[in-house]
Amino acid sequence: MNPSQELRLRTLIRTVSETIIPAIRDDAPLAMEQAGLLVAHLNVLLEQGNREQEVDLFNSAALKALAGELLNLSSGEIALEREREALASALGGDYATLSFATERLLASPAGSFEFKQRSMLEALKYTRKQNQLGRSWFQGTGFDSSPQSLSSVESLLAVGS
Incomplete structure (x- = not known):
């Protein structure tokens, strides 16, 4: 045994x-x-x-949702056409490829002021979600400055699915 x-x-x-x-x-x-x-x-x-696989699926779904929202927000942004095409193509690929394509769109100096504002708000929402899960994931180490503010990994995964 x-x-x-x-x-x-x-x-x-x-x-x-x-x-x-x-x-x-x-x-x-x-x-x-x-x-x-x-x-x-x-x-x-x-x-x-x-639970690593569940977290990986959560992270992948969150990144795909961000990429989809960025594609919607950048619709009609002619100056971002190359980045938009790369992002749309990366949606069917692996996590790293999608992540880099998302970063390239967000970091592009092209695009309207309105797009930049709205896309940064979406990126911040995504980042907060990732940060909350990461902090909760390592809550047991006792390093977090405000552990009482953290949700459980289970509840975060349930909300994200």
Whole structure:
């Protein structure tokens, strides 16, 4: 019988917490800090329960939604035709290609002032969504300055789907 992923992570956490950390000398604060980081990240892995694929799907859907909105906003922007065509073509491709095409459209110096304003607002909405999920994803490390303001990963994924 193979031990479950959860059991293995819990065993590692207990070993580091109960055996390794107590054995670290007082004059080794860096080693103590690194051991604490290891325990924090193991706890995060335990909490996340192999949800990477769900997060990847969430991120992909959010980027596709942003790209679609940028295509709508840039309709009629003749100066952006090349960037629009590249973005439309990238919609059927992989995440990295779509991401670069989206960035190229957003970074283009061409386009009307109205497009730039509206597209930046859409980009900020996207960024806030990504930031919220990223902060929630690593909430278990204890590094966030306002963890009480964070939603659970589960609720964010449910809203985003």
